[in-house]
Amino acid sequence: MRKLSLVLTLVACICASAYSQDEPIPPKRSRMVKVGLFGGCTPGMLFPDVKPINDFLSAGKGAPLKDNGMFLWGGAGAAYIMLVPNLRIGGVGMSGSISSTSLSTLGIRRDAELRVGYGGVTIEYVVPIVERFDFAIGGMLGAGGIDLTLRQSNGGTNTWIGEQNYLAAGLAAPADNVTRILSGAFFIYVPSASFEYSFLGWLALRVGASYVGMAAPSWQVDGRYDLMGVPTEVSGRGFMINAGLLVGTF
DSSP: OHHHHHHHHHHHHHHHHHHHHHSOSSOOOOSSSOOOEEEEEOOEEEEEOOHHHHHHHHHTTOOOOOOSOEEEEEEEEEEEOSSSTTEEEEEEEEEEEEEEEEEOTTSOEEEEEEEEEEEEEEEEEEEEEETTEEEEEEEEEEEEEEEEEEEEEOSOOOOHHHHHHHHHTTTOSOOSEEEEEEEEEEEEEEEEEEEEEESSSSEEEEEEEEEEEEEEEEEEETTTEEOOOOOTTOSOOEEEEEEEEEEEOO
């Protein structure tokens, strides 16, 4: 009987030892509930509808802007709020530009630059797929807009007296260089969806798509004077492919 008890005790110890080797110390945390925070760079390629702007430029003897996309650069960060599992709140800001140049036979150079920028608060819900690989869906609400900068140069020499004469003539006299900035301020909304993979535990890669929407515009010239009659089609809204390199806890 004593031998049987000894054998049973030995078998139990071996089984317990084998089970303890399979169980990591400390036990792995479940990835179904996300915690942590992160931040990083978020480049993207925006595809705005530039046709209304190109029609405007062509009528003014300027060169059209390219219509194959605009590269945007920015940053983003977020943290899980814990009150609602897998829900995170953060912020993002991005901007980019495209430009064109024309030169007439009379030596008049016309430059145009379209800049799009926005920033706001992000709200996203994260769905864990497998360990370190997640799907995030949500959006951003904020503000931003576009600046259409128009420049014309006659190739002449700029002088202090020449600028004084230009001002004294009530800006009616021809100037060697003229710059106008047409600015539109918008309410921005950006629904988005993305996949994220944390390949180093503290470093993650994001790839996704979104739509940059713009509403309720307010237009000005040179940041001071109201600009009326701008067509509603003129904006920086469009589909965007975005990416991100993020550092934090995932």
